[in-house]
Amino acid sequence: MRKRIVLVLPAILALVLSLAASFRQADVKVLQLGNGLKVLLVEDHNIPNIALYTFFRVGSRNERTGLTGVSHFCEHMMFNGTAKVGPGEFDRRMEFRGGSNNAYTADDMTVYTDWFPAAALEAMIEMEADRMQGLAFVPEVLESERGVVASERRVSVDNNNDSILNENVRATAIMAHPYHWDVIGWMSDILSWRRDEIMAYYRTYYAPNNAVLVIVGDFEAARTLELIKKYYEPIKASPPPPPVTTVEPPQMGPKTVLIRKEAQAPSYMAVWHAPNVKDPDFLPLSILAKPLLDGESSRLYRRLVREEQLAIYVGGGVQETIDPYLFMIDVKPRPGADLERIDRTVEEELAKIKAEGITPREFEKAMNGVRSDFYMSLQTISGKANQLGAYELTYGDFGRLFTIMDDYAAVKIDRVKEVAVKYFTGNNKTVGKLIPEGGAK
Amino acid sequence: MKTSVLRSFALALVAVLAAPAFGAAASRLPAPEKIVLKNGMTVYYLRNSDLPVVSFQMFVRGAGTAFAPPEAEGVAGLTAALMTKGTAKMDADAIAEALDFMGASFNLSCADEYAQVRGDSLAQHFPKLMEIAADCLTGPSFKDEEFVKERAREIDSLKSLKDNPGAAVRSYFRKAYFGSHPLGRLASESSLGKITVQAVRDFCARRFRPDHSVAAVVGDIEKDKLAALLEATLGRWANPAGAAPSDGIPALPQPKGRKLVLIDKPDATQAYFVLGAPGYPMGDKVTPQAAVMNTLWGGRFTSWLNTELRIKRGLTYGASSVFWTWAPGGVFQASSYTKNDKIGEALDITFGLLAKGGQEGFSADEIESGRNYIQGQFPPTLETNASKAGAYVRLAFYKLGFDYYDKYLAAIGKVSPAEAKAAAGALLPRNDYVLVVVGKAADIRAQLQKFGTWQEKKISDPGF
Numbered sequence: 001m002r003k004r005i006v007l008v009l010p011a012i013l014a015l016v017l018s019l020a021a022s023f024r025q026a027d028v029k030v031l032q033l034g035n036g037l038k039v040l041l042v043e044d045h046n047i048p049n050i051a052l053y054t055f056f057r058v059g060s061r062n063e064r065t066g067l068t069g070v071s072h073f074c075e076h077m078m079f080n081g082t083a084k085v086g087p088g089e090f091d092r093r094m095e096f097r098g099g100s101n102n103a104y105t106a107d108d109m110t111v112y113t114d115w116f117p118a119a120a121l122e123a124m125i126e127m128e129a130d131r132m133q134g135l136a137f138v139p140e141v142l143e144s145e146r147g148v149v150a151s152e153r154r155v156s157v158d159n160n161n162d163s164i165l166n167e168n169v170r171a172t173a174i175m176a177h178p179y180h181w182d183v184i185g186w187m188s189d190i191l192s193w194r195r196d197e198i199m200a201y202y203r204t205y206y207a208p209n210n211a212v213l214v215i216v217g218d219f220e221a222a223r224t225l226e227l228i229k230k231y232y233e234p235i236k237a238s239p240p241p242p243p244v245t246t247v248e249p250p251q252m253g254p255k256t257v258l259i260r261k262e263a264q265a266p267s268y269m270a271v272w273h274a275p276n277v278k279d280p281d282f283l284p285l286s287i288l289a290k291p292l293l294d295g296e297s298s299r300l301y302r303r304l305v306r307e308e309q310l311a312i313y314v315g316g317g318v319q320e321t322i323d324p325y326l327f328m329i330d331v332k333p334r335p336g337a338d339l340e341r342i343d344r345t346v347e348e349e350l351a352k353i354k355a356e357g358i359t360p361r362e363f364e365k366a367m368n369g370v371r372s373d374f375y376m377s378l379q380t381i382s383g384k385a386n387q388l389g390a391y392e393l394t395y396g397d398f399g400r401l402f403t404i405m406d407d408y409a410a411v412k413i414d415r416v417k418e419v420a421v422k423y424f425t426g427n428n429k430t431v432g433k434l435i436p437e438g439g440a441k
Numbered sequence: 442m443k444t445s446v447l448r449s450f451a452l453a454l455v456a457v458l459a460a461p462a463f464g465a466a467a468s469r470l471p472a473p474e475k476i477v478l479k480n481g482m483t484v485y486y487l488r489n490s491d492l493p494v495v496s497f498q499m500f501v502r503g504a505g506t507a508f509a510p511p512e513a514e515g516v517a518g519l520t521a522a523l524m525t526k527g528t529a530k531m532d533a534d535a536i537a538e539a540l541d542f543m544g545a546s547f548n549l550s551c552a553d554e555y556a557q558v559r560g561d562s563l564a565q566h567f568p569k570l571m572e573i574a575a576d577c578l579t580g581p582s583f584k585d586e587e588f589v590k591e592r593a594r595e596i597d598s599l600k601s602l603k604d605n606p607g608a609a610v611r612s613y614f615r616k617a618y619f620g621s622h623p624l625g626r627l628a629s630e631s632s633l634g635k636i637t638v639q640a641v642r643d644f645c646a647r648r649f650r651p652d653h654s655v656a657a658v659v660g661d662i663e664k665d666k667l668a669a670l671l672e673a674t675l676g677r678w679a680n681p682a683g684a685a686p687s688d689g690i691p692a693l694p695q696p697k698g699r700k701l702v703l704i705d706k707p708d709a710t711q712a713y714f715v716l717g718a719p720g721y722p723m724g725d726k727v728t729p730q731a732a733v734m735n736t737l738w739g740g741r742f743t744s745w746l747n748t749e750l751r752i753k754r755g756l757t758y759g760a761s762s763v764f765w766t767w768a769p770g771g772v773f774q775a776s777s778y779t780k781n782d783k784i785g786e787a788l789d790i791t792f793g794l795l796a797k798g799g800q801e802g803f804s805a806d807e808i809e810s811g812r813n814y815i816q817g818q819f820p821p822t823l824e825t826n827a828s829k830a831g832a833y834v835r836l837a838f839y840k841l842g843f844d845y846y847d848k849y850l851a852a853i854g855k856v857s858p859a860e861a862k863a864a865a866g867a868l869l870p871r872n873d874y875v876l877v878v879v880g881k882a883a884d885i886r887a888q889l890q891k892f893g894t895w896q897e898k899k900i901s902d903p904g905f
Contacts, residue, residue: 046491047820088752091743096810098817100741117817147755154711155758155778161604262708264901265601296537306534309590312598334597365542372544372563375492379825 023378025402028388029221031228035237036209039228040388040398042216044381050217051382052114052124054132055389058205059108060183061244061323067201069185070193072105073149074202078112079103080141082134087141090127097123105183108322109393115382118218122227128213129231132206137199146190153184161434162332165267168257169432170326173271177248179325207238212392216385248273248324257432265335267434268342269316272423274327277320277394283408284415285327285423288353289317290369291362293329299349300329308345310337320394327423339433350424357417370408470823472843473657473833476668478676485657485833486667489826495567495660496826497560497574500834502655503688504556504648507623513640515628519592520644521549521556526587529580533587536573545570549577553624554690554767555838556649561827564661568670575674581645588638596630603900606706606713607778610879614715616905617702618772618875622694629904647686651678657833659826693770695719699893700875705882706900712784712880713776716791718870720764720771724841728766729852730864735764736811737803738794738865739775745797746775749790756783760791764868768839773868781881785888788876798869802862811861815853819846 023042031039059071079101081087094101099116114124157163167182174180184190213232215224251273275281292299293316296306304311316328331342358366377383392398473485509516525548526533540547545562547570558578562570603609612627619625656675658667696718721727732740739746739762750760760777775795779787803811823829823846836845878889882897889895 047824049817049820088743088748092810095741095743095814096806098813100814100818115818115821117820120817144753144755148751148758151711151756151779152758154780155607158710159606264603265597295541297534297541302534305594306590309593312594312601332601334593335600361542365544368542368544368563368566370544372494372561375494375563376561378492379494380821381824382821 023384025399028398029225031225033208033229033233035233035235036207037232037235038212038392039225040212040214040392041219041221041224042384042388043219043221044216044384045218047381048118048218049381050116050118050121050124050215050219051380051385052116052128053214053382053385053389054112054128055212055214055393056110056206057108057210057393058110058241059106060181060185061107061178062205062241063178063181063185066189067193067197068181068189069149069183070189070198070201071110071205072183072185073145073190073193073198074206075103075105075110075112076145076149077135077137077142077198077202078131080145081136081138082130083136084130084134085127087136087138090131093123093127094120099124107179107183107325109390111386111389113382113386121219121224125227125231129235132208132211132232133235135199135202135206137195137202139195142195142198146193149184150187150190153187153190157182157184158187161261161263161265162267162330164261165257165259165269165432165434168259169269169271169430172255172257172432173251173273173326173430174248177246177323178244179248179321179323204238204241208232208235209237210241212389214385214389214392216381216388244323251428251430254426255430257430259432259434260437261434263434263436266333266337266339266436268331268333268339268432270329270343270346270429270431271326272425272428272430274318274325274423276322276324279324281419281422282318282320283411284419285318287363287366287408287411288358288416288420289327290366291358292349292353293317294369299352300331300346303345303349304331304342308341310334310342310345320390322394335436339435343431350420353417353420354424357414357420360413363413363416367408371405374405470829470832470836470843470846474664476664476671478651478672480651480676480678480680482651482675482678483655483837484671484675485655485830485837486664487657487659487829487833488662488664489659489829490661493564493661494826495562495564495658495662496830497558497567497571497656497658498827498830498834499558499654499656500555500838501558501649502555502653502838503686504551504644504653505554506551506626506628507553507690508648508686508688509626509644510640511621511626513636513644514626514632515595516636516640516644517551517556517626517648518628519588519595519633519636520641520649521551522591522595523583523587523641524549524577524581524645524649526591527582527584528576529582530576531573536577539569539573543569547573558656559827567660567662571670571674575677578649578675579678583638583642583645585638588641592633592636595628596633599628599630599633603706606709606711606879606900609706609900610704610713610715610776610877612905613702613704613879614717614774614875614877617700617877618696618717619694623690624693624767627905631903646681650680650685651675652680653685653688655834655837657830659830659833690767690769693719693767693772696873696875698873701889701893701895702875702877703882703886703889703895703897704877704879704900705897706879707881707883709879709881710781711778712781712878712885713778714784714788714876714878715774715776716870716874716876717772717774718868718874720766720773720868722770723766723768723839724845725766725771727864727867729849730856730860731764731868732815733808733811733853733856734798734803734861734864734868735762735773736814737807737861738762738798738869741814745794746777746791749794750777750779750787754790756787760787773870781884782888784878784880784885785891788889788892795869796871799862799866799871802865803858805858808856808858808861812853812856816850819850
């Protein structure tokens with residue numbers, strides 16, 4: 001039931017050719033305060049509400065062994081009190097004004113999402129500015145929240161076979177870079193972070209010079225800028241956080257993860273190291289993912305689900321990340337399905353693309369999908385806020401949102417074949433299998 | 442991006458987003474125009490040219506899961522799924538290819554009381570989308586081969602569902618609460634195995650009919666063009682001969698005493714519970730009072746339930762409550778999960794809060810906060826074309842009137858502490874309820890004994 005906000009997936013990237021009529025770069029007012037806080041404002045009076053999104057450049061990518069999961073924990077603590085606003089007060093005050101909020105932590109970023117009626121704007125800006133600088137980390141509250149996060153890990157990973165496999169595959173494929181661990185962190189770390197370590201981490205990364213504020217909705221820009229200056233300008237910048245310097249070494253041979261546990265159905269996934277979001281190979285790979293994996297007409301869905309009936313669903317693709325991550329193929333096998341045969345089928349379909357590329361019709365289909373997803377994502381003020389902020393953080397330029405379709409359109413179809421040959425090699429692959437055991441059938 | 446871990450309060454938002462009938466506040470639903478097709482079907486329409494996209498929604502009364510014959514539980518969902526798997530003109534692959542090529546989405550699915558058809562596309566592709574929709578509604582082929590595949594896929598999906606206790610507990614609750622009542626008609630491995638393709642054909646022929654359907658289109662398309670398009674597509678759909686089948690659901694069960702069910706999942710490290718009791722029907726006059734009460738009790742992040750279980754004690758990542766409503770009645774449902782050794786404590790706290798609601802009620806500040814919250818969170822529920830189209834068909838289906846949200850939001854603004862307390866006293870269960878727990882029985886059985894006598898099942902047993 002979580003309100004899951006999907007960060008700009010490659011699929012949601014843009015076709016801006018005819019976007020001009022509705023949402024233009026000129027609609028975005030940009031301001032950078034002296035303390036480094038970047039502000040993006042878009043007036044949108046469609047509904048009498050406002051979406052206020054705060055993006056911090058911190059995620060599990062910035063963590064280290066012993067402190068895995070601490071970015072996500074800071075996200076939780078952001079609702080648990082500052083010197084001015086007591087534990088839980090942020091939520092109580094916000095809900096009293098008709099607002100609601102959420103937050104998410106990813107590998108590369110942590111995002112705070114507020115949705116509220118227009119009249120609550122000043123109160124929300126004041127509270128958001130307050131928690132950018134003065135979290136209290138009350139010891140008893142911290143311990144209670146540690147229990148919440150442990151429960152979250154149990155429900156999202158430990159009691160979910162696909163997540164267990166995912167965590168193992170990621171940690172096997174990536175051995176050096178912090179993408180090695182899942183955003184939630186290892187359970188032993190969750191149970192052992194020390195308060196002083198958490199506070200030091202917060203002070204390093206939660207600073208105006210490490211944040212982007214995006215506000216979209218029913219407000220008047222000039223007055224809103226005044227409010228932002230009033231509440232955010234007094235916050236001091238912090239020293240720039242240390243850069244992430246670890247580079248994942250090339251994989252030198254195929255890897256396999258095998259998990260045996262009680263389950264009704266097996267799980268399967270395969271991953272290959274893939275480039276980061278700014279690499280010239282990224283768009284060709286994200287185009288490739290569509291005819292391979294996306295929709296019931298995709299090559300792998302047809303073979304694995306429809307024709308050979310080995311699986312219930314197929315998904316995956318390449319992820320937009322600051323550092324190189326993985327291209328994933330995620331298959332939910334039918335109970336009793338032969339995982340070796342699934343793996344062979346995946347390889348056969350990849351071999352076809354390596355030999356022949358994709359068809360012009362598949363290319364056009366991928367473009368239509370990208371375009372349709374993009375417009376759907378811009379129907380809401382929260383969709384716009386999320387897109388702008390995510391582009392600003394991953395590409396370093398929100399303006400890319402308005403031009404990226406030109407880049408998509410410029411990809412030559414032969415590039416899809418080239419990147420398939422380059423990345424889908426045996427030595428670059430990690431395959432994971434979860435095999436039911438014990439009480440399973 | 443790849444892994445998002447959310448702080449998230451689940452239910453409050455979803456309850457508001459998925460069922461705007463509970464929502465409330467400032468932005469009203471614009472009155473739609475009405476297009477009546479020659480076959481008698483009504484389509485509500487609103488122009489929105491902000492973006493070049495169009496959304497279509499339709500409810501088919503009497504074609505939901507509750508109308509499956511008792512010997513064919515799951516036939517409704519199977520029918521809906523198979524209607525997009527081949528027609529007289531296009532086979533399943535051709536339909537999937539056409540939809541994916543446009544980047545369009547189109548699906549048929551089943552709620553309890555109705556089947557639901559949803560489609561979204563770029564404006565330029567909308568005529569083709571409606572062609573496909575009409576084709577699926579008027580001429581599904583139900584080929585044996587597709588039937589066998591889809592049935593096997595659904596059976597396997599149900600087995601996989603049981604690996605996810607948070608999802609499985611809802612199905613177990615459904616069955617435990619409703620039993621043989623039509624709202625308990627859940628597809629299971631064994632029931633699906635007995636369904637024949639003829640049963641699917643019969644269900645479709647009897648239950649999918651234009652005179653039981655209401656639709657809406659919202660987006661970037663002119664009315665004249667749309668009217669002609671609809672006549673040429675949905676207008677081809679003819680009513681079947683003979684009298685329409687029944688489309689009502691009998692009164693809901695009213696549990697007396699405690700019904701306790703424990704599902705043993707030996708590898709679970711958390712225990713999941715769902716507790717339910719009678720609620721109220723869709724559109725009932727108690728709706729505003731119940732909505733404010735539930736918002737405060739378990740419907741949002743700072744609710745009593747989430748405050749006690751999560752915020753104060755860190756027992757869980759999420760705890761929430763909701764009212765589910767159907768035409769003849771409803772159900773109140775509270776749910777959460779916690780690690781195995783804390784399930785007894787979590788349930789004690791939950792029962793304590795259920796009693797407190799009716800005994801102590803809520804403060805004036807709490808009531809004001811609950812009213813503001815419902816009203817403030819309402820506008821985004823009608824922000825997209827699809828959500829407006831969904832609201833039109835829902836309001837038409839339940840005959841609530843297109844000014845329903847205006848009235849509802851106004852009523853929310855007037856709910857008093859005394860009314861919310863009365864709603865809590867009437868609707869929060871004390872002694873009569875159904876409680877289902879999924880967890881590792883060996884670790885939790887002892888903690889559960891004090892609540893009464895439990896029926897126990899294994900998660901690996903077929904069905905729910």
